[in-house]
Amino acid sequence: MSLGPLAQADQVCFAGQSVSIEISPGSLFLVATPIGNLGDISQRAIEVLATVDLIAAEDTRHSQRLLNHLGIRTKMQSYHEHNEATQAERLISKLQQGHSIALISDAGTPLVSDPGYRLLQQAHQHNVKVVPIPGACAAIAAMSVSGLPSDRFSFEGFPPAKQGARLGFFEALKNEQRTMIFYISCHRIVETLNDIKQVFGGQRLATFAREITKTYETIRKASLAELCDWVSEDEQQRKGEIVLMVTGSVQQAPDDAIVNEMLSVLVEELPVKQAAKIAARLTGVNKNDLYKAALVLKDKHD
Numbered sequence: 537m538s539l540g541p542l543a544q545a546d547q548v549c550f551a552g553q554s555v556s557i558e559i560s561p562g563s564l565f566l567v568a569t570p571i572g573n574l575g576d577i578s579q580r581a582i583e584v585l586a587t588v589d590l591i592a593a594e595d596t597r598h599s600q601r602l603l604n605h606l607g608i609r610t611k612m613q614s615y616h617e618h619n620e621a622t623q624a625e626r627l628i629s630k631l632q633q634g635h636s637i638a639l640i641s642d643a644g645t646p647l648v649s650d651p652g653y654r655l656l657q658q659a660h661q662h663n664v665k666v667v668p669i670p671g672a673c674a675a676i677a678a679m680s681v682s683g684l685p686s687d688r689f690s691f692e693g694f695p696p697a698k699q700g701a702r703l704g705f706f707e708a709l710k711n712e713q714r715t716m717i718f719y720i721s722c723h724r725i726v727e728t729l730n731d732i733k734q735v736f737g738g739q740r741l742a743t744f745a746r747e748i749t750k751t752y753e754t755i756r757k758a759s760l761a762e763l764c765d766w767v768s769e770d771e772q773q774r775k776g777e778i779v780l781m782v783t784g785s786v787q788q789a790p791d792d793a794i795v796n797e798m799l800s801v802l803v804e805e806l807p808v809k810q811a812a813k814i815a816a817r818l819t820g821v822n823k824n825d826l827y828k829a830a831l832v833l834k835d836k837h838d
Contacts, residue, residue: 537660559587560667561634564659566652566669568645571777572749574605576672584669587637592627594642594651595660602678615639617651624655631664638669645673645775649693649719674748675717678779681741682715683757685783689715695728697721702728713784720778726768732782733760747776793818796833799826803833806827 565584570576585591586608592615593599615623627637641650659666664758675691692709695718696702707717720728732742739760746754754773756763760782767773798818802811808830815830816823 538761551701559584560665561636562631563636563667564631564655565636565638565667565669566639566646566656566674567598567640567669568673569602569640569643571672571674571677571750573745574602576749577602577606578669578671580724580781581669581699583669585610585640587636588625588638590630590637592623592639594639594640598673599640605656606642606827610638613782615651616653617634619653619728620651624658627655628658628664629684630800643672644672647670648673648675662783674719674745674777674779677748678743678745678755679715679717679781680718681755682745682781684715684741684743684781686715688713688784689717691717692838694721695731697724699727699731702731706732711785713786715778715784716780716782718780720780721773722774722776725774725778728762729760729764729767729780732780733764736760736782736785743781744773745779745781746773747781750776752776753774795826796829800833803830808834 546589565588568578569581585603587607588610591599591603591605591612593612594611594614594616603610603612613623613627615627631637638653639646639655641647641652642648646652647656656666658664661770668698679686679689692711695705720727733740738759740760741757742763743755743757743761744763744767746752748755752772752775756766758766795815797814799811803812806813806814808827812823812827812830815821815826819826
């Protein structure tokens with residue numbers, strides 16, 4: 537069902553308790569949808585999609601299958617990269633009139649490599665209430681099972697389609713120390729893996745995740761060289777949705793003798809504090825530790 541702009545809170549039973557889902561007039565809801573398994577949609581997402589006045593969908597034909605599965609009859613309107621400029625203004629106008637709107641992409645969390653940024657920008661500019669309805673996200677789901685360091689990571693989205701730009705893209709990330717997450721088109725997975733291997737080196741560890749939550753879900757952790765060979769030899773691995781995670785660059789700690797020699801030269805020419813600051817910037821060693829060492833070296837020189 538679709539309620540008018542004055543719709544109030546609904547009640548949903550969760551863990552034996554009644555939880556209020558409020559559909560405030562004039563609110564924009566960013567609703568995460570399943571990335572494969574339809575069972576992954578949240579109860580809150582279902583309630584919001586059934587209650588808002590309008591659903592802005594990346595592909596209405598694709599999203600209609602989800603709504604049919606859920607028994608939801610809310611009106612939909614297309615919102616994609618080719619009509620963002622005009623549709624964003626129209627949707628903002630509806631929101632200002634008090635209508636509630638849900639934004640969904642074909643799969644996963646809106647705006648994560650999907651359309652919606654222009655609409656969200658304008659919503660903030662016009663003080664429209666924006667409400668996240670969390671759920672599935674391929675990048676986070678893949679990262680959670682990757683077996684790679686997950687305390688710090690960066691989402692890099694889709695690499696460029698053309699090889700020259702793609703090599704430059706990876707070159708800029710060569711020294712990134714965080715685990716990197718990429719979305720990769722299955723049509724370019726072999727070429728892209730070879731480019732990453734060329735720039736990062738074949739020994740760099742990575743995790744290949746394909747068709748997450750779907751029937752042919754595949755997750756494999758190996759070196760980039762091994763993944764290149766495996767994907768090249770197995771046609772099945774060149775189909776579907778692919779997330780690739782690559783470990784960050786590991787910087788070697790500078791040799792103590794080299795650090796001491798550098799610091800000794802700097803102390804001869806500069807005040808201790810400045811010498812320690814410059815040495816820290818050049819070596820990555822803790823500035824306070826270098827300051828203490830510089831004081832010792834200064835006493836020797838004096």
